[in-house]
Amino acid sequence: MSEWLSQSSLDAIAAERSKYPPEQARSALLAALRIAQEEHGYLPEPLIEHVAAILGVPAIQAFEVATFYTMYDLQPVGRHQFCVCGSVSCFLNGSDEILAHLQERLGIGIGETTADGLFTIKEVECLGACKDAPMMQLGDRYIEDLTPQKLDELIAQLRKEAEQ
Amino acid sequence: MPRIEIDGQEIEVAAGTTLMEAAEQLGIYIPFFCYHPKLSVAANCRMCLVDVEKQAKPLPACATPASDGMKVSTRSKRAKMAQQGVLEFLLINHPLDCPICDQGGECPLQDITMGYANPHSLYTEEKRVVEDKDIGPLIATEMTRCIQCTRCVRFGTEIGGISELGATGRGEKMAIGTYVAKAVRSELSGNMIDLCPVGALTSKPFRYKARSWELKHSQSLCPHCSTGCNTDVQSLGKEVLRVKPRVNEAVNEEWLCDKGRFAYAGLQAADRVQTPLLRINGSLQPVSWADALEAAATALQKTIGRAGPDVVAGIISPAASNEELYLFQALLRGLGVRAIEHRLRQTDFRADPAMPLYPALNMSLEQLETERNIILCHAYPRERQPLTNHRLRKAALAGAQIWALDSTEREFNFPLRQIRAAAGADLAVYEELLALLRDGTPASNPALADLADTVRAADKPLFLLGSGLLQQPRAAELLAVIAEIAQQTAARVSWLAESANSAGAWLLGCVPGRKPGGVQVEDAPQIWDEKKAFLLYGVEPEADSMDAPGVRAALDAADAVISISSFLGAAESYADIVLPLASWAESSGSFFNNEGRLQQYRAAVRPAGESRPGWKILRVLADHLELAGLDFDDLEALQDTWQKQLGDFPLDVPGFGVMPEIAARQQEGAEGLQLLGDWRIYQQDLLVRRAQPLEQEPVCRLHPDTVAELGISGGAVELLARNGAQVQLPFVLDAGIPHGAVWLDLGHPETQALGGVGTTLRVQMPSIRVRA
Numbered sequence: 001m002s003e004w005l006s007q008s009s010l011d012a013i014a015a016e017r018s019k020y021p022p023e024q025a026r027s028a029l030l031a032a033l034r035i036a037q038e039e040h041g042y043l044p045e046p047l048i049e050h051v052a053a054i055l056g057v058p059a060i061q062a063f064e065v066a067t068f069y070t071m072y073d074l075q076p077v078g079r080h081q082f083c084v085c086g087s088v089s090c091f092l093n094g095s096d097e098i099l100a101h102l103q104e105r106l107g108i109g110i111g112e113t114t115a116d117g118l119f120t121i122k123e124v125e126c127l128g129a130c131k132d133a134p135m136m137q138l139g140d141r142y143i144e145d146l147t148p149q150k151l152d153e154l155i156a157q158l159r160k161e162a163e164q
Numbered sequence: 165m166p167r168i169e170i171d172g173q174e175i176e177v178a179a180g181t182t183l184m185e186a187a188e189q190l191g192i193y194i195p196f197f198c199y200h201p202k203l204s205v206a207a208n209c210r211m212c213l214v215d216v217e218k219q220a221k222p223l224p225a226c227a228t229p230a231s232d233g234m235k236v237s238t239r240s241k242r243a244k245m246a247q248q249g250v251l252e253f254l255l256i257n258h259p260l261d262c263p264i265c266d267q268g269g270e271c272p273l274q275d276i277t278m279g280y281a282n283p284h285s286l287y288t289e290e291k292r293v294v295e296d297k298d299i300g301p302l303i304a305t306e307m308t309r310c311i312q313c314t315r316c317v318r319f320g321t322e323i324g325g326i327s328e329l330g331a332t333g334r335g336e337k338m339a340i341g342t343y344v345a346k347a348v349r350s351e352l353s354g355n356m357i358d359l360c361p362v363g364a365l366t367s368k369p370f371r372y373k374a375r376s377w378e379l380k381h382s383q384s385l386c387p388h389c390s391t392g393c394n395t396d397v398q399s400l401g402k403e404v405l406r407v408k409p410r411v412n413e414a415v416n417e418e419w420l421c422d423k424g425r426f427a428y429a430g431l432q433a434a435d436r437v438q439t440p441l442l443r444i445n446g447s448l449q450p451v452s453w454a455d456a457l458e459a460a461a462t463a464l465q466k467t468i469g470r471a472g473p474d475v476v477a478g479i480i481s482p483a484a485s486n487e488e489l490y491l492f493q494a495l496l497r498g499l500g501v502r503a504i505e506h507r508l509r510q511t512d513f514r515a516d517p518a519m520p521l522y523p524a525l526n527m528s529l530e531q532l533e534t535e536r537n538i539i540l541c542h543a544y545p546r547e548r549q550p551l552t553n554h555r556l557r558k559a560a561l562a563g564a565q566i567w568a569l570d571s572t573e574r575e576f577n578f579p580l581r582q583i584r585a586a587a588g589a590d591l592a593v594y595e596e597l598l599a600l601l602r603d604g605t606p607a608s609n610p611a612l613a614d615l616a617d618t619v620r621a622a623d624k625p626l627f628l629l630g631s632g633l634l635q636q637p638r639a640a641e642l643l644a645v646i647a648e649i650a651q652q653t654a655a656r657v658s659w660l661a662e663s664a665n666s667a668g669a670w671l672l673g674c675v676p677g678r679k680p681g682g683v684q685v686e687d688a689p690q691i692w693d694e695k696k697a698f699l700l701y702g703v704e705p706e707a708d709s710m711d712a713p714g715v716r717a718a719l720d721a722a723d724a725v726i727s728i729s730s731f732l733g734a735a736e737s738y739a740d741i742v743l744p745l746a747s748w749a750e751s752s753g754s755f756f757n758n759e760g761r762l763q764q765y766r767a768a769v770r771p772a773g774e775s776r777p778g779w780k781i782l783r784v785l786a787d788h789l790e791l792a793g794l795d796f797d798d799l800e801a802l803q804d805t806w807q808k809q810l811g812d813f814p815l816d817v818p819g820f821g822v823m824p825e826i827a828a829r830q831q832e833g834a835e836g837l838q839l840l841g842d843w844r845i846y847q848q849d850l851l852v853r854r855a856q857p858l859e860q861e862p863v864c865r866l867h868p869d870t871v872a873e874l875g876i877s878g879g880a881v882e883l884l885a886r887n888g889a890q891v892q893l894p895f896v897l898d899a900g901i902p903h904g905a906v907w908l909d910l911g912h913p914e915t916q917a918l919g920g921v922g923t924t925l926r927v928q929m930p931s932i933r934v935r936a
Contacts, residue, residue, distance in 0.1 A: 060327060061330065068334045
């Protein structure tokens with residue numbers, strides 16, 4: 001157990017670490033940061049430093065990884081994250097309008113979280129579902145062929161679930 | 165061996181050679197930014213794209229190994245399109261601020277744009293802006309100019325041994341930085357300025373001073389340590405504006421440490437001596453050269469006439485040139501003076517008869533990289549000889565086992581094992597190691613047992629002796645034990661010479677008891693005892709002696725102190741005659757480096773004010789003293805003479821001669837904390853400690869347990885010396901300092917009065933709190 005992570009997370013990180021040769025601790029960073037984020041919800045600076053210390057790599061290497069991938073959250077996020085793809089196929093199919101619509105409906109900007117802590121909007125890179133563009137990721141689900149109407153229904157449904 | 169063709173020229177290269185290296189061998193230039201022969205290949209700037217036959221896309225020459233039959237074109241239409249495309253994209257976010265950018269005129273991006281870019285850009289949108297970073301007082305950052313080549317990042321991790329810099333973010337948001345704002349400190353940081361291919365990292369002290377094409381270049385040497393780095397002193401008019409490394413693979417490769425790069429700023433110090441000075445009615449007054457020289461000669465002659473030559477001592481800087489060293493000792497020996505010295509920081513000279521001909525590395529710096537087992541004895545080359553340290557780092561990264569024995573743990577930038585002595589018990593560590601190796605007694609310290617195993621198993625391990633050893637109050641006893649260890653184990657002993665020309669000082673007779681060539685003469689009297697006159701040459705004894713208070717008292721009590729120096733410093737109160745000495749940048753000469761390599765340097769600018777090159781001052785002073793045979797017309801004649809006197813000498817010398825009987829000296833038992841300390845990297849000589857950009861505030865370091873025991877809180881302590889001196893200093897908690905000791909940054913005006921290693925201090929909470 002440490003100040004930041006439970007024993008089970010530490011064990012999981014150790015298991016990931018053991019997959020790589022002793023001098024390649026850096027390789028376990030992706031998994032270790034994911035495990036840390038799963039437990040803590042997001043990755044504040046001290047937690048990133050802590051993960052780097054667990055693996056014995058310079059902290060900057062962990063920051064490089066954490067700032068590169070959009071899947072890592074460096075700020076607290078809402079319960080539901082709308083991760084809208086903004087790469088070329090989605091962009092050509094109107095991802096900008098989808099993002100604009102979301103921002104207008106939720107009253108927040110990209111990268112921001114609603115005051116009730118329910119929603120966060122993110123713009124992410126290609127998620128490999130181009131045939132159903134525009135699309136977004138919500139939790140571990142892909143929601144495809146997005147339209148403003150579809151989004152409104154989704155938001156309403158998620159709000160309802162939250163009230164129950 | 166692959167045979168390839170580049171631009172129609174055939175070449176056969178070794179397997180694994182990249183297209184970039186093959187092109188270089190053919191003398192074909194391929195433009196690049198991120199590639200650097202001393203760094204790992206990143207291939208991220210894409211500037212070196214070349215057209216390879218049968219390949220779908222252009223390939224980066226720096227990362228593509230040559231394979232048999234490759235046909236490469238660097239100038240085909242496809243190659244040109246690739247080059248133009250890469251440049252257009254690089255310039256999208258590069259501010260076109262060349263007129264106000266210091267890199268202008270020596271900027272690869274500027275040059276390559278002129279040579280390879282399409283003059284038309286399709287980009288009309290806004291450019292990005294990147295926040296500047298703080299990477300120390302020496303490097304100015306303008307990160308908007310950065311093209312993300314990551315040379316600085318790779319330099320940091322691969323050469324500098326610092327891993328705080330990185331590239332965070334992604335795509336056009338990618339930026340070089342530390343993420344968590346903090347200053348990057350490395351003694352090699354200045355090299356990042358040279359490596360940066362754009363104006364993102366430029367020299368802060370040089371900022372807006374001049375354009376590169378206006379500068380005069382002079383081949384010089386770095387006078388700040390024994391590595392002997394080759395430098396290019398760049399000047400405009402009378403002023404040295406910057407110092408850069410000159411490539412010499414055998415010595416400094418293409419690097420230079422910050423001490424060597426930025427110390428030139430001290431040349432403009434306020435206390436630079438501009439005219440000869442003579443003490444008249446209690447204060448130093450400007451006088452003519454003739455009057456000052458006459459006064460100096462008279463003072464020496466009078467003192468010797470009254471009390472004999474043994475009441476005179478001559479102390480010269482170990483950063484003086486061979487020519488100056490030779491003339492200095494010839495002049496003094498001509499007067500019968502025997503007390504001639506260059507080792508201010510040493511106090512125990514009992515092992516002198518066993519000292520080698522000169523402090524020799526006994527190998528080339530390149531060979532040092534291939535050593536397998538190295539034991540550093542009280543050596544901290546990271547601050548003393550940063551680029552020798554770089555060779556040690558390379559050895560360590562190649563798998564050498566390195567150990568360090570010292571009074572404290574140090575911040576090495578390579579993997580090694582450190583063994584720290586208990587407070588003031590440095591000798592005991594070596595004695596225990598000897599006992600382990602000789603008698604196989606059980607060790608009290610498991611690390612020492614491991615070290616003994618390493619030494620036993622190793623084939624001729626290398627004991628590398630550092631300046632810290634000689635600074636010990638019982639240095640001779642330590643040396644005797646190390647000599648015994650070496651004898652028992654067939655280990656080799658080499659020395660890390662301290663200063664730019666420590667080797668020359670030994671070889672040319674600026675030590676008591678030895679004439680040029682190491683010819684031993686009768687024992688010489690002690691330097692500081694019962695002296696009536698001192699001839700000081702380029703030294704500040706009060707700042708560079710272990711026993712600064714004692715030295716200061718001796719200088720104050722002397723009848724005559726003649727200081728030949730570029731800087732006045734505290735000599736203002738103790739010197740009777742000051743002769744202005746041209747600095748190293750203002751005169752020519754030669755140094756022997758740690759390897760015994762003889763190198764020459766040339767004057768870059770004219771001497772400041774009325775100062776004169778040292779060899780000319782000594783020559784004329786000798787003339788005033790009516791000493792024959794020292795009236796050299798030019799530097800060449802002087803060089804011929806000392807070389808003839810020195811004769812041929814072996815570069816490899818035994819680490820020790822025959823060790824005399826050295827009795828154990830009683831350690832003074834006194835209350836308080838054992839004083840430990842060293843001169844920090846930018847306090848080590850007159851010039852560097854005057855370089856404003858390198859200023860370091862003195863601190864003391866204490867073990868957390870010591871602080872707890874003394875009940876100290878807050879950020880400062882009061883230090884009380886037995887001589888009554890009382891100084892308040894900020895302190896730093898450092899678990900590397902032994903318990904019961906206080907570590908002091910020596911040489912600062914603030915810390916001089918407290919004395920040096922071997923004494924004790926009382927440490928307490930400041931009695932008077934001064935509110936800022």
